[in-house]
Amino acid sequence: MTKARLLDNIRKKNSYLCVGLDVDLNKIPRHLLKEKDPVFAFNRQIIDATADHCVAFKPNIAFYEALGPGGWESLAKTVEYIPGDIFTIADAKRGDIGNTAGLYARAFFETLDFDSITVAPYMGHDSVMPFLEFEGKWVILLAHTSNAGSQDFQLIRNEDSGRTLFAEVIEKSKTWGSSEQIMYVVGATQADRIAEIRKMAPDHFFLVPGVGAQGGDLQAVSREGMNAGCGLLVNNTRAIIYASSGTDFASMAKKEAFKMHQEMERYLEQYLPA
Amino acid sequence: MTKARLLDNIRKKNSYLCVGLDVDLNKIPRHLLKEKDPVFAFNRQIIDATADHCVAFKPNIAFYEALGPGGWESLAKTVEYIPGDIFTIADAKRGDIGNTAGLYARAFFETLDFDSITVAPYMGHDSVMPFLEFEGKWVILLAHTSNAGSQDFQLIRNEDSGRTLFAEVIEKSKTWGSSEQIMYVVGATQADRIAEIRKMAPDHFFLVPGVGAQGGDLQAVSREGMNAGCGLLVNNTRAIIYASSGTDFASMAKKEAFKMHQEMERYLEQYLPA
Numbered sequence: 001m002t003k004a005r006l007l008d009n010i011r012k013k014n015s016y017l018c019v020g021l022d023v024d025l026n027k028i029p030r031h032l033l034k035e036k037d038p039v040f041a042f043n044r045q046i047i048d049a050t051a052d053h054c055v056a057f058k059p060n061i062a063f064y065e066a067l068g069p070g071g072w073e074s075l076a077k078t079v080e081y082i083p084g085d086i087f088t089i090a091d092a093k094r095g096d097i098g099n100t101a102g103l104y105a106r107a108f109f110e111t112l113d114f115d116s117i118t119v120a121p122y123m124g125h126d127s128v129m130p131f132l133e134f135e136g137k138w139v140i141l142l143a144h145t146s147n148a149g150s151q152d153f154q155l156i157r158n159e160d161s162g163r164t165l166f167a168e169v170i171e172k173s174k175t176w177g178s179s180e181q182i183m184y185v186v187g188a189t190q191a192d193r194i195a196e197i198r199k200m201a202p203d204h205f206f207l208v209p210g211v212g213a214q215g216g217d218l219q220a221v222s223r224e225g226m227n228a229g230c231g232l233l234v235n236n237t238r239a240i241i242y243a244s245s246g247t248d249f250a251s252m253a254k255k256e257a258f259k260m261h262q263e264m265e266r267y268l269e270q271y272l273p274a
Numbered sequence: 275m276t277k278a279r280l281l282d283n284i285r286k287k288n289s290y291l292c293v294g295l296d297v298d299l300n301k302i303p304r305h306l307l308k309e310k311d312p313v314f315a316f317n318r319q320i321i322d323a324t325a326d327h328c329v330a331f332k333p334n335i336a337f338y339e340a341l342g343p344g345g346w347e348s349l350a351k352t353v354e355y356i357p358g359d360i361f362t363i364a365d366a367k368r369g370d371i372g373n374t375a376g377l378y379a380r381a382f383f384e385t386l387d388f389d390s391i392t393v394a395p396y397m398g399h400d401s402v403m404p405f406l407e408f409e410g411k412w413v414i415l416l417a418h419t420s421n422a423g424s425q426d427f428q429l430i431r432n433e434d435s436g437r438t439l440f441a442e443v444i445e446k447s448k449t450w451g452s453s454e455q456i457m458y459v460v461g462a463t464q465a466d467r468i469a470e471i472r473k474m475a476p477d478h479f480f481l482v483p484g485v486g487a488q489g490g491d492l493q494a495v496s497r498e499g500m501n502a503g504c505g506l507l508v509n510n511t512r513a514i515i516y517a518s519s520g521t522d523f524a525s526m527a528k529k530e531a532f533k534m535h536q537e538m539e540r541y542l543e544q545y546l547p548a
Contacts, residue, residue, distance in 0.1 A: 022374075060370070060374055062368075062370055062377040062378050062381070063374075063377055065381045066377040066378070066380055066385070068346060069343040069347050070343075072343040073343050076342070076343075093368070093370050093394075094336075095367055095369070095394050095396075096336055097419070097421040098421065100334055100336045100337075103337055103339070103340040104340070107336070107340040107342075111340070111342050120367075120369050120394045120397075121396065121426075121427060122369075122395060122419075122428070123367075123394075123416065123419050123424065124423020124424055124425065124426030124427055124428070125423040125426055126421050126423040127421070128423075142396055145371070145396075147371040147372065147397060147398065147400050147401070148398070148400050149371070149398020149400040150397065150398055152398030152446055153398055153439065154396070154398070156432045156442060157432065157434065158430045158431065158432075158433065159431045159432065160430075160431065162433070165427065165430060168430060169427065172426055172427075
């Protein structure tokens with residue numbers, strides 16, 4: 001998907017919501033366990049219920065891998081089921097060299113037809129470049145994540161440049177591809193950090209986890225992070241897909257997605273230049 | 275597998291060879307493509323041919339993922355087929371937070387019963403700790419890799435400690451678990467670097483890629499990297515598994531593995547205290 005088309009969808013829907021599809025068999029409504037493919041049965045209803053309110057879906061690949069070969073089939077069916085105008089993110093956090101990265105790219109961009117994949121930057125340029133060879137496909141590079149462990153290495157300051165590690169990741173990777181190919185994962189837990197990173201990457205989209213369960217503030221994220229092309233995909237998973245564990249899970253998911261959608265409508269009006 | 279048992283195997287076989295199982299359908303002998311599961315057919319013969327000469331097998335998970343659900347079945351059959359005294363490494367380079375890391379751990383340690391998994395450190399302690407809760411299982415943490423891109427971030431020097439990023443990874447992670455649970459990936463391409471890292475982690479095992487095709491020197495690696503418990507698993511993939519593309523691929527693989535085995539026998543005698 002092109003950046004222009006993604007922005008079109010955001011403007012059309014007045015939403016920059018990404019719904020995480022982290023399907024855990026211990027958390028989905030029990031009545032679905034009777035289905036032949038409970039994971040897909042759950043996803044299908046979540047997608048139907050929330051597609052009007054979001055512009056992206058993000059399955060975390062670990063949840064599917066944990067189920068063995070059957071999990072991959074559920075994942076394939078899920079990606080195929082997502083409407084074509086909605087941006088798809090394989091949250092895989094892959095990172096391996098050269099030909100191996102190329103294999104991951106083929107697995108997620110061709111076999112599964114995702115629009116994007118999250119990638120870990122530790123191994124450097126040759127672990128990222130192979131993903132950039134696919135037209136209309138995106139790398140979403142981990143920059144500053146929202147977990148406690150993000151403090152361990154991402155904030156290390158380079159004695160030569162004075163920049164933090166996550167800033168080095170952004171500065172270096174800007175030379176590897178354009179803002180039509182690369183996005184950054186930027187945690188929502190510190191709004192001032194988002195403002196700082198927006199200065200480093202004025203044109204890039206940020207995938208923002210950590211709103212909701214992890215305590216990030218949607219208004220602060222939107223105020224500090226939005227650029228002229230919106231530039232934000234804000235993810236929410238648990239508050240939406242696990243809003244209810246009963247037979248009403250889909251309608252409750254819709255209700256939660258609609259709440260965020262309404263909030264986003266306001267922020268788009270407030271912070272997005274017309 | 276415990277560290278003591280791994281060292282036992284090394285002493286018994288006089289080898290610290292790890293054979294990479296990166297199975298590419300474009301590279302395996304053409305006659306295998308007629309088989310129902312060409313990937314497993316290839317692996318089975320490679321395992322039979324090289325098991326006497328190595329102490330570890332390391333499938334790179336990307337190669338299996340690239341094949342879709344069928345690839346996972348080939349992988350599961352392969353891990354199951356590997357003799358129980360041989361250490362198994364899921365070269366997955368995963369790295370995700372908390373419950374997601376836990377899912378990866380279950381997928382690779384329980385569903386697939388690997389002894390170890392390679393993990394990327396970028397997200398910090400909460401992306402690593404969940405793997406350490408499994409008894410007898412190992413995390414092999416990326417420290418200093420052998421690819422060109424390893425220069426991009428791994429060598430950044432922390433202005434506070436004066437340590438490089440890879441050294442920070444080693445120093446921090448030593449507080450997360452013991453040398454009975456954690457190994458490090460240390461590229462073979464610079465022997466002086468291996469000596470430096472051995473000083474930082476005197477007791478840990480290193481998984482060393484980059485010997486052979488990538489130009490690393492086995493003798494230098496062994497001289498600089500070996501500790502009193504051997505402390506080395508040296509990987510070779512292409513020179514062994516793709517030694518021939520004909521019907522003699524297994525016997526040629528054996529021949530190449532035997533060559534490295536003989537070299538390792540000499541280095542164990544030279545550098546390993548009795």
